Amino acid sequence: MMVGIGFAHYKVSKGKIKIDYIGAPPLDMSDVGREYSEGNFDVLDSVEINAKSILACSLCAMPARGPEALMHNFEVIAAHTRDRNRRALLHCG
DSSP states (O other): OOOSEEEEEEEEETTEEEEEEEEEOOSOSSTTGGGOOOSOOEEEEEEEEEOOOHHHHHHHOOOOOOHHHHHHTHHHHHHHHHHHHHHHHHTTO
């Protein structure tokens, strides 16, 4: 079914976000018809996002490095940052 109009309903609870997409079919497939519906609104799709465990979070969260480590490796860190930014910008254009 092609959705004419719809919305997302978010239910946030401790450790979980549930998202339901609620929509109704379009009147027809014309430009104007896709904007209107006389049908019933139903849940057409759902997804749940669960929080990571404390162990998983502790493995990806790292303490900040001190100035001695940063300045010692400054050229390597700067080159990595420039490369990361270059790759990120590829998705923007």
